[in-house]
Amino acid sequence: MIWRVMQPLRDAELGASTFFASPLPHDVCGSNGLPLTPNSIKILGRFQILKTITHPRLCQYVDITRGKHERLVIVAEHYEKSLKDFLMQGKAVSPEKVLQVAYEVLEGLEFMNKHGMVHRALSPNNVLLDCVGKVKLAKFGLYHMTDHGADVDFPIGYPSYLPPEVIAQGCFYSSNPSIIEAPLPSGPKTDVWSLGVLLFELCAERQILQNIDISERMKFIINLGCMDDIITVLAEEHGCLDTIKELPENVQALLRKCLTFLPSKRPTPAELLGDSVFESISCQYTPYQSPVRLFAAAPRCAHLQLPEDISELCKDDGENYLAERAIDEVYHLWCLAGGDLEKELTNQEIIQSKPPICTLPRFILEDGESFGQGRDRSFLLDDTTVTLSLNQLKNRLKDVAGETYYPLLEDEQSSLPQSYSSNELSATITLPLIIRERDTEYQLTRIVLFDRLLKAYPYKKNQVWKEARVDIPPLLRGLAWAALLGVEGDIRSKYDGIDKDTPIPTDRQIEVDIPRCHQYDELLSSPQGHIKFRRVLKAWVVSHPDLVYWQGLDSLCAPFLYLNFSNEALAYACMSAFIPKYLYNFFLKDNSHVIQEYLTVFSQMIAFHDPELSNHLNEIGFIPDLYAIPWFLTMFTHVFPLHKIFHLWDTLLLGNSSFPFCIGVAILQQLRDRLLANGFNECILLFSDLPEIDIERCVRESINLFCWTPKSATYCQHAQPNKPASDSNSFGKTPSYYSSEYQDLTKTDLSREPLKLSELKAEVSPRISVEDLIDLCELSGPAYFKTPVKRARTGKPKILAVDIRSLEDFSRGHIPGSINIPYSSTFGAEGELLQCPVTSTLAGYRFRVIVILSSIMKNATTFATHLLKVNFPRVCVLDGGMNKMKSTGLLTVPSPQI
Structure with a gap:
């Protein structure tokens, strides 16, 4: 059941190559007044699609990194053996082998053409051979990622193998101001000529046209155009006419068709594949079927086939379990184990540093005499590929048991990941998240486990949730988020069916916002990033006609686009699932x-958890309207960089729509000392440039705040309609503190009633529902809060019900365990304070949630407001009061004292 695009490593190696993008002048701006986007960033953006192109005849692209001075380093699947080895040895190649190479190269070229790409750099050293002699095309993405060569100062392709029409066009360099227009991009037929030259060399058992001057090469090509039989001319020119004449007729026909001088008469790779010259071998190859993705309409097991001999699955390959992992996993682990691309290239002398005096610019005097450096040859293409050694990674993982690579998923007993095999790894879970994400063994364990769980999604959806509570491996974060958001089905068809091209009024605002959204990130700041931003945002606007584009939607889109850069449909699906859950309406x-309403509930949450801070902010007039709107409208993506958002949202996605309130309070508590010490102006300045926030601490404190918050305290009238309990996310028999079960319950007569906005703003303490009170007091059925944090430090229940009715009413029936502080003994007829209940009665209950109960809601809110003024935390009011509580039949009458 294939679901990821990356191929297994198996007998392949990881190879690294490097080149420079063309530098741009520093004093030139674009039409929008912003600095020009460096060519290296343009290349980086275009490269991303190459990682998704997977075919047995193509070397898998893995990663690209951007270094100093526009240097780019490419990591891809690599093999040491190539067709160049045959030519260097001068050995005869059988006609059958020639046809095999031709057919397999054409398979790779045809697949590229379907994705709108051509190779353009086809040569013997870029036609690699795997361990069984099958063709693997390397460097096939260089022409695409460099915008057909426009972003580099070297030609794409080898003159000896380029067709006449390409040689006639000449070269183009983007850094050359004298050349305004670039030549037309090459088409698929370009590679057919290159293949013809390559096959001719195999048949002739030597390399041709290698040492000819480019002008001589041009004359030779022009002369070829006047010939009827180019193959015969080439053979006579290089003294191999007899060898060529002895080839089978189908091989000679293949060479003639490939080396057709006029492009209009030359076949494309697809046409050539179906030609009769391959009639004898085409039956040996089965058409390639693209793997079914995780989110698609087709079943992922549709093409699953078991070998006839089942023992083939159990062959021992020397216990090289790492070779069966996807190539991007191996590279990710290689980096964690200390791998350094530039160091590897420096060790092989591919990267060479120069003393500063040798890098002085070239300058010209008034008399025309020039001084300084000539053209730096290092900025030309070095075609060398350096093999990355995996020995360091293998040594790091040598003590990892084989069971780690094949974890069992049916064990529901352990609260830790089931694949842990040693105490050392089990202890890693207690370390800070940033350390866990850099631990090689731990990440291997988590990647393998999540890989298995996601393959079984949605069947294993509950276990994905369970493991996500521990942490999410960065390599699989995009797919894990999609699973947590419940994305399913054929998302590609739905996305493709949305009109993203017709102009709409929102286009102008989107164009203005995108160049300002997380542009510190190289990927999102690339032209490809801007294009994808525009398409995903426009798709969302068009597909939600009842909603509109507000500034901030671009920031909300950024995390999903970054994680699914080459899968716009998944980015759109995730954003479409995220907004109704956390930003409904x-x-x-x-x-x-x-x-x-949202900001008012947030104010109540501040008062509930930190009344001292709430009192101070209200006193100076620093209300949430002044700082919190960007927080919640963008779910903090406008105020935090992406690497912090990833850790924050890993937890946010496990919670319901009330969790953002707790994140907001946790942020304020990190700034608490500075806020309490400052006035209004200083607070405004503080939030205009938000200080550094410890995200791991913020997440930890948000969870704690969420645990102490009754689920109905964050009730919003305009929140997403309640879901049936059966549709909510659960973690087995015991609901998680993040679980959607806390919020998404069916509304009953004991639920909270909506208030007018003016009434809600008049109350400083939140209300909780009767059903919430029943659960917290454990009056009937199991309580939701079963974790130790739900009890006070003394071990007593965390909730205290304070009944402020008269003693007479209290005696007629009250909640078991509640205490009575009559309102009339605390406040006078005019609402003046008679005595403080904190000093007299409630001083010993500071670690409880205080619920104020009364038959008169005004009295309850007044009592709660007073407790807030004396900095008493966790105070709330029972919605509907004792009148609604009486209908439950759970009130008790005290026994007469003897």
Whole structure:
């Protein structure tokens, strides 16, 4: 059941190559007034699609890194053996082998052409051979990623193998201001000529046209155009006419068709594949079927086949389990184990540093005399590929048991990942997240486990949630987020069916916002990033006609686009699932009532968890409207860089729509000392340039705040409609503290009632529902809060019900365990304070959630407001009061004292 695009490593190696992009002048800006995008970033953006192109005849691209001075380093699948070895040895190649090489090269070329690409750099050293002698085309993406050579100062391709029409066009360099227009890009037929030259060399048992001057090469090519039989001319020129004449007729016919001088008469790779010259061998090859992706309409097991001999699955390959992992996994682990691309290239003298005095620029005097350096040859293409040694990684993983690579998924007993095989790895889970993400053995364990779980998605959806509570491996974060958001089905067809091209009024605003959105990131700042940004945002706007584009939607899109850069459909699907869950109706044309309700509930959450801070901020007039709207409208993506958002959202996606309130309070608590010490102006300045926030601490404290917050305290009238309990996310029998079960329950008569916005703003403490109170007091059925944090430090239940009715009413029936502090003994007829209940009665209950109960809601809110003023935390009011509680039949009458 294939679901990822990367091939297994198996007998391949990782190879690294490098080149420079063309430098741009520093004092030139684009039409929008912004600095020009460096060519290296343009190349980096175009490269990403190459990682998704997988075919048995193509070397898999893995990664690209950008270094100093526009240097780019490419990592790809690599093999040491190539067709160049045959030519260097001068050995005869059988006609059958020639046809095999031709057919397999054409298979790779045809697949590239379907993706709108041509090789253009076909040569013997770029036609690699795997361990069984099958063709693997290397460097096939160089022409595409460099925009047909426009972004580099060297030609793409080898003159000896380029067709006449390409030689006639000449070269183009983007850094040469004298050349305005680039030559037309090459088409698929270019590679057919290159293949013909390559096959001719195999048949002639030597390399041709290698040492001819380019002008001589041009004359020779022009002369060839006047000939009827180019093959005979080439053979006579290089003294191998007899060898060529002895070839089978189908091989000679193949060479003639490849080396057709006029492009209009030359066949394409697809046409040549179906030609009769391959009639004898085409039956040996089965058409390649692209792997079914994780989110698609077709079953992922549709093409699953078991070998006739089942023992083939159990062959021992020397216990090289790492070779069966995807090539991008191996590279990711290689980097974690200390791999350094530039160091590897420096050791092989591919990268050579120069003393500063040798890098002075060239300058010209008034008399025309020039001084300084000539053209730096290092900026030309070095075709060398350096093999990356995996020995360091293998030594690091030598003590990892084989069972780690094949974890069992049916064990529901352990609360830790089931694949742990040693105490050392089990202890890693207690380390900070940033350390765990850099631990090679730990990441191997997590990647393998998540890989298995995601292959079984949605069947193993609950276990994905369970493991995500531990952490999410960065390599699989994009797919894991999609699983947590419940993305399913044929997302590609839905996305492709959305009109993303017709102009709409929002286009202008999108164009303005994109160049300002997370542009510190190389990927998102690339032209390809801007194009994808525009398409995904426009798709969302078009597909949600009842909603509108608000500034901030671009920031919200950024994490999903970054993680799914080459899969716009998945980025769109994730964003479309995220917004209704956490930002329901935030993007209405008139969203003022939604925003105001949200900010009011946030104010109540601040008062609930930190009344001292709440009192101070209210006193100086620093209300959430002044700073929190960008927080919640973008779910913090506008204020934090992407690497922090990833860790924050790893936890956010496990929670319900109320979790962002807790994140906001946790941020304020990190800034607490500075906020308490400053006035309004200083606070405004503080939030205009938000100080560094410890995200791991923020996440940890957010979870703790969420645990202490009754689920109905964050009720929003304009939140997403409740889901049936059967549809909510669960973790087995015991609901998680993140679980959607806390919020997404069916509304009952005991649920919270909606309030007018003016009434909600008048109350400083949140309300909780009767059903919430029943659960917290454990009056009937199992409680939701079973974890130790749900109890006070003394071990007593965390909740305290304070009944402020008269003693007479209290005696007629009250909640078991509640205490009575009559409102009339605390406040006078005019609402003046008579005595402070904190000093008299509640001083010993600071570690509890205090629920104020009354038959008169005004009295309850007044009592709660007073507790807030004296900095008493975790105070809330029972919605509907004792009148709604009486209908439950759970009130008790105290026994008479003897």
